[in-house]
Amino acid sequence: MSLHLRLPLLLVALTACTIPGAVPAPEAELPARPATVYRGATVMTAAGPTLESADVLVVGSEIAGVGSDLDVPEGAVVVDAKGRWITPGLIDVHSHMGVYSVPGVRAHADGNEATSPFRPEVRAAESFWPQDPALRRAVAGGITTIHVLPGSANLVGGQGVTMRLVPALSASAMRFEAAPVTMKMACGENPKRVYGTRRKTAPSTRMGEVAMLRQRLENASHYSPEKDKPIDYGKQAMRKVVDGEILIQNHCYRADEMLLRLELFSEFGITPRAFHHAIEAYKIRDDLVEAGVGAAVWVDWWGAKMEMLDAVPENAALLDEAGVRVALHSDSPYDIQRMNQQAAKALAAGKRAGLRVDRERAIRWITANPAWLLGIEERTGTLEPGRDADLVIWSADPFSVYARAEVVVIQGQRVYDRDHPELFPPSDFDLGIGAQP
């Protein structure tokens, strides 16, 4: 539904409410929805040029307009945002918050069901601890949507979940309802270290990893949830992977291994949605464009493993220039607090190398592009009419290290405000234990 259809209805609705006993017009039966207009900000929409002194109109849970001379409904709350910057809510496609919660004690190690290299039936949502103190710090960094994944010990680690960062008592209450289910897979050093090196079981080599996954995909393609009873939930999930209903999010570092994965998946007619970490994606960016595969990368993590040796800070800029849908990801409860600064770093690296990059592209690395990686690009990731009103008001240019998120809005609701810490209260764990109010 477009803005132009909706606004006049709302005006009628608001008017109707103000006249006691008035007979509402038929179209006014839609409930009145609160409207807020943020006035006079510098707006990075992630869908076009940066707008100076622009307004963002939110009606109900959605963006109703961005620009100047907007048709603002009567009674709308007006928020002065002069001198402030507004961006879409930031999205992190690779988080383990809630499944590897802080403090990092043994009891909080819920991210790897490392009891078999194939665990397609497990769901990150069913490990998720909504009281992880890290969640609130991520919101304070302007994050509105996270994708929580099982870890990378397994070849198939289990199902990821896309969540909105709202205060809640359960994972279900945070779930991004429209988001497709995802499947975490991993290749390279981690599975062979966890199984081969530590436990002397398969896989112990890269070729073992590929062979084992090939067999699982073949098995899954013959599984029938109708005929095979009782349902084997793991096989059922893998069948959905083969059928393309579940998006593959594949942890993979090296160029040659990503190409091997693409070959393997193509044997079964499937395409992964994205490679995560993708340290060497820049080497094969044309292949990724051709395959239509996204990439989620860091800016400056490198060197912890052999497969991380060829990292370059220009990865995102090179991928973007080539046309790959590239997202920056954190994989860290620290870096998730500063994704805007990660984008600034990646932009600076691209500029230093003389690549074709600009601010308008860079903001997409933490908004529109991760939305696509998660299959929620129709709902969030840009400031455009009809999108969910997920946005951040920054104290200054978000690409500055000195900027801080002042207000974070999810689906039209203010969930974080620096001046009103009670809006997103400290987690129960923090209460009487943590330092920050």
Added chain:
Amino acid sequence: MKGVLAAIVLKGASVFTGEGALVENATIVIDGNRISAVGTEVRIPEGARVIDAKGAVVTPGLVDAVSRLGVQDVSLEASTVEGTSGPEGGPVRASLRVADTYNPASFTIPVARGGGITSAVVSPRGGVISGQSIWVDLVAKQPIRERALALHVSVQGIGAKPGARSRAFHVLREALEDARLYRANRGPYITRKLRELSISAADLGAIERALDRELKVAIHVDRASDIRGVLALVKEHRLDAILVGAAEGWKVRDEIRRAGVPVLVDPLANLPASFNRLQARDDNAALLHEAGVPVGITLLGDAHRAHRLRWAAGNAVADGLPYEAALAAITRIPAQAFGITDAGAIAPGALANLVVWNGDPLEVTTWPTHLFIRGEQIDLRSRQDLLTERYR
């Protein structure tokens, strides 16, 4: 060197000298490996190579305090990790010297220099008394300036065993007391008339140097109650100490100030990541500074993240640390904390370690355009740049 090579002049920059406000439109003269002049009224020597630095910011070279540069190539490949002796090394390795295995040719170093790092306190890891750190300038030739800089100690008790911190304190106290006994009874020790001591002669010798304040003692500690315990030991043994980590330092900041010890903190470590830092917070650096504690900033030793140092400092500013204090926290303060008096500052006589930035060095949108170590301009290209060149 003087008179052999032409002087190098950086002209017209905003200069952070190591303390106070930036000096605008200043000129710096590098003569040989040292700075000979800095200021707004500096005479440019004849025949000097003049670099126009208008619009640039010049800072002292950044110091990666508590670094793993040159001893850690690939963190998860054990065979590439040095400056430690593994679990079999026991809790006391006071005689372990990072100087033995430091590799100035490590490929991690050019990446760190790309973040403006010119010097590092390369530190040992593991056990309770981990060994002795070194001060290096990040150059190939004769990089080590101080071969036995500080004794590094950790009371963090990492590991999931009960009593890990109790044991750390116990081992540390016993080692210090045995070293005192050893120092006072060298003769009887040699003739085996002294009671048996808990550690080897080599370790005793190293700890003795710390007791004589010839070696600094850098103590890794986060928990407020542990900081109190450490300060008591420092006082009892009159150690020349530095606190490292101090995530809950803000809670005992007045006690730290009274003890007169500097701290090296990681401003990005704001999560209650362990029970040692349940009360970690964003403005730890700011609060400590405000209380009058000398605050240095460190990322606590990951060779691959050393280049992020200025990023941490920028965030500390956003969280309340004054701008000049943040710049000092990555230059002058760590140098002073480790007793290096001619680095971390731009002043006549100081070693010419400096960085020319194309803007605010604490912003992530800037980068170094020139970097000098001991007066020599360093090629800023890293292996990462070569990869980008190859694949662009």
